[in-house]
Amino acid sequence: MIGLSRGNVKGARISALGVYVPERVLTNDEISQFLDTTDEWITSRTGIRERHIARPDQACSDLATEAARAALVSSGFDPELLDLVIVTTITPDMTFPATASIVAHNIGATRAGAFDLEAGCTGFVYGLAVATAFVAANIYRNVLVVGAEVLSRILDWEDRSTCVLFGDGAGAVLVTPTDNGSIFSFDLGNDGSGAQFLSIPAGGSRQPASHETVKDHLHFTQMNGSKVFKFATRAVVESCEKVLVDAGLAVADVDLFVPHQANIRIIETARKRLGFRKDQVFANLERYGNTSCASIPLCLEEAVTSGRLKKGDTLLMAGFGAGLTWGSCLTRWDL
Numbered sequence: 001m002i003g004l005s006r007g008n009v010k011g012a013r014i015s016a017l018g019v020y021v022p023e024r025v026l027t028n029d030e031i032s033q034f035l036d037t038t039d040e041w042i043t044s045r046t047g048i049r050e051r052h053i054a055r056p057d058q059a060c061s062d063l064a065t066e067a068a069r070a071a072l073v074s075s076g077f078d079p080e081l082l083d084l085v086i087v088t089t090i091t092p093d094m095t096f097p098a099t100a101s102i103v104a105h106n107i108g109a110t111r112a113g114a115f116d117l118e119a120g121c122t123g124f125v126y127g128l129a130v131a132t133a134f135v136a137a138n139i140y141r142n143v144l145v146v147g148a149e150v151l152s153r154i155l156d157w158e159d160r161s162t163c164v165l166f167g168d169g170a171g172a173v174l175v176t177p178t179d180n181g182s183i184f185s186f187d188l189g190n191d192g193s194g195a196q197f198l199s200i201p202a203g204g205s206r207q208p209a210s211h212e213t214v215k216d217h218l219h220f221t222q223m224n225g226s227k228v229f230k231f232a233t234r235a236v237v238e239s240c241e242k243v244l245v246d247a248g249l250a251v252a253d254v255d256l257f258v259p260h261q262a263n264i265r266i267i268e269t270a271r272k273r274l275g276f277r278k279d280q281v282f283a284n285l286e287r288y289g290n291t292s293c294a295s296i297p298l299c300l301e302e303a304v305t306s307g308r309l310k311k312g313d314t315l316l317m318a319g320f321g322a323g324l325t326w327g328s329c330l331t332r333w334d335l
């Protein structure tokens with residue numbers, strides 16, 4: 001497994017954060033009323049108890065717009081000053097145009113370029129890396145990164161091995177210049193030999209939509225759970241070790257580790273292998289399930305609100321997902 005490391009990124013910081021989750025909560029017990037599953041099975045195998053589900057009239061751009069507005073309002077930032085809007089998602093409103101185009105329009109980012117970034121559930125870390133690169137290279141000053149998902153729309157609600165795992169939500173961060181250089185290092189990686197282990201097989205150019213693909217449920221998420229589990233634990237550990245080495249820091253220097261929220265057993269395995277104490281690791285998947293590109297910003301918001309993440313803290317974030325992709329970012333929290 002080879003990752004691309006970049007050490008000591010200078011000149012960028014996260015300067016605003018906003019999140020949104022739909023109101024509707026779907027519990028494990030509710031799912032067990034229409035599927036052959038139990039709260040006990042889901043909780044013990046995944047750590048997930050409930051997840052939020054978007055209203056039928058809400059698409060990805062609607063959730064993304066709410067999170068983006070929350071970030072702008074919380075920081076008093078004028079959307080007309082945005083240079084770039086990046087939406088990271090695996091559930092765009094449509095194949096095209098980019099969901100980011102719609103979000104930029106919704107929030108009044110009239111001067112901004114906009115594009116979607118697709119890197120599976122690692123999208124938020126990839127988006128943060130791209131935004132940081134633009135700002136650190138002095139190409140753009142103000143880049144908004146939004147991780148937003150309506151995963152409930154791409155789940156086969158007859159497949160108990162996948163649909164219980166995921167939920168809907170959105171989170172946004174603003175990346176802007178700083179003299180201090182709060183973001184220390186990134187690691188982005190990919191292994192396309194595992195592409196078939198987590199995918200929606202149909203609806204693209206390989207297998208266009210047809211009566212057959214609909215009948216065979218090929219427009220829904222398909223996953224080899226044990227392959228993804230093994231990959232995830234290995235990738236997270238290797239990637240985190242790499243960014244720590246790049247930054248010249250140790251596990252003991254990290255105040256908070258925020259991993260992608262897919263399964264509490266993946267988080268626990270990675271925690272033990274990396275040598276983190278339990279209180280160094282943040283998890284909230286119990287209430288959200290796996291929200292893909294939204295999971296890390298949803299954690300950040302809760303960590304800040306609950307006082308677990310404070311200005312000046314050293315923060316390690318790590319994602320993994322379809323591709324197979326993975327990525328980590330080590331930063332000083334500067335909000």
Ligand SMILES: CC(C)(COP(=O)(O)OP(=O)(O)OC[C@H]1O[C@@H](n2cnc3c(N)ncnc32)[C@H](O)[C@@H]1OP(=O)(O)O)[C@@H](O)C(=O)NCCC(=O)NCCS
Binds near residue numbers: 038121161229263
């Ligand atoms: C999906 C996952 C929770 C399955 O957990 P597991 O402990 O490996 O369970 P298994 O796949 O071995 O399945 C064990 C049994 O439980 C059954 N099962 C699967 N889902 C079930 C459910 N929701 N309720 C009840 N039983 C279920 C299986 O059919 C299987 O039954 P069998 O032994 O009769 O065939 C786990 O593999 C996982 O989390 N993988 C990573 C997924 C992930 O993170 N994806 C997103 C990446 S971004």
